[in-house]
Amino acid sequence: MSSSERLLRLLSLLQTRRAWTGPELCERLGVSGRTVRRDVERLRGLGYPVHATLGAAGGYVLEAGTAMPPLLLDDEEAVAIAVGLRAAAGGAVEGIGEASVRALAKLEQVLPARLRRRVTALHTATTPLPGPPAGPAVDPETLTVLAAACRDRERLRFTYRGAGGGETRRVAEPRGLVSAGRRWYLVAFDTGRDAWRTFRVDRLASPQPTGVRCPPRELPAADAAAFVTASRARSRPLRQAVLTVHASAEELADRFRVTGAEVEPVDDRTCVLRTTADSLEWTALRIAYLDLDFEVDGPPELTERLTAMAARLARATAARGSRRN
Numbered sequence: 001m002s003s004s005e006r007l008l009r010l011l012s013l014l015q016t017r018r019a020w021t022g023p024e025l026c027e028r029l030g031v032s033g034r035t036v037r038r039d040v041e042r043l044r045g046l047g048y049p050v051h052a053t054l055g056a057a058g059g060y061v062l063e064a065g066t067a068m069p070p071l072l073l074d075d076e077e078a079v080a081i082a083v084g085l086r087a088a089a090g091g092a093v094e095g096i097g098e099a100s101v102r103a104l105a106k107l108e109q110v111l112p113a114r115l116r117r118r119v120t121a122l123h124t125a126t127t128p129l130p131g132p133p134a135g136p137a138v139d140p141e142t143l144t145v146l147a148a149a150c151r152d153r154e155r156l157r158f159t160y161r162g163a164g165g166g167e168t169r170r171v172a173e174p175r176g177l178v179s180a181g182r183r184w185y186l187v188a189f190d191t192g193r194d195a196w197r198t199f200r201v202d203r204l205a206s207p208q209p210t211g212v213r214c215p216p217r218e219l220p221a222a223d224a225a226a227f228v229t230a231s232r233a234r235s236r237p238l239r240q241a242v243l244t245v246h247a248s249a250e251e252l253a254d255r256f257r258v259t260g261a262e263v264e265p266v267d268d269r270t271c272v273l274r275t276t277a278d279s280l281e282w283t284a285l286r287i288a289y290l291d292l293d294f295e296v297d298g299p300p301e302l303t304e305r306l307t308a309m310a311a312r313l314a315r316a317t318a319a320r321g322s323r324r325n
Contacts, residue, residue, distance in 0.1 A: 176224030
């Protein structure tokens with residue numbers, strides 16, 4: 001490995017983790033401690049603020065400086081960032097859309113032609129569907145503080161507004177951030193309640209790192225996303241809808257995007273759909289889009305919602321017709 005290649009490798013390592021000990025870098029680069037120290041000085045000369053800690057092992061941290069030095073990205077990272085910036089331009093993070101567009105313009109300007117073609121091909125071949133109404137916007141600075149605390153396993157203090165509007169001060173040990181639809185959630189261990197909790201980020205204010213490292217704790221789920229999914233399911237009771245649909249089980253499964261366990265065939269042209277959701281309104285809307293004849297077997301509340309929907313649609317079309325006459 002040449003000295004230039006080694007320098008790039010060292011920079012890449014420092015960008016992927018908050019802190020490295022001297023022996024760790026020596027092992028990764030296959031060089032002596034003296035060479036690592038010399039390469040660190042070369043990075044500093046190029047404008048990278050590498051901070052060295054004292055001690056028997058020694059350590060190095062790439063810190064924030066007064067100006068942002070160039071980032072080192074491999075091909076896959078560059079493509080991932082470009083695609084992510086395109087998506088962020090229409091995201092739910094407050095004020096980030098315009099910044100995403102500016103950053104994307106800068107990145108695409110310096111992308112090699114082979115990578116620019118990949119990004120452009122993905123963009124032109126993808127047509128996004130309109131999503132649900134946007135949820136509350138999230139402050140990007142808050143997200144940055146939370147993400148850093150998750151990365152560094154550092155306790156946080158913050159103010160949290162509950163569903164009823166009341167505010168409480170919390171001390172929590174963050175595990176991860178989860179983006180679910182148009183909302184962001186923080187998964188953390190609430191030290192005041194001695195339990196794992198899910199916090200909506202749009203209800204969270206003034207997060208402050210405490211400088212205290214989080215002790216090892218086992219999350220009662222496979223990961224943060226699984227914990228949020230289970231938490232949301234517990235907080236909202238699920239309702240099962242049962243319908244007789246005049247279509248084959250295969251056709252219904254394809255149109256309604258359900259599993260085989262939710263569809264029971266009756267004959268070649270009829271089946272029974274049993275689907276569970278946390279919102280009968282959402283179930284009614286999906287059923288209305290089926291473009292298939294059906295009867296509602298239950299619950300009665302679903303019939304009421306469909307009846308109200310049909311009445312609104314009828315009034316809308318009648319009003320349009322009367323204006324034409």
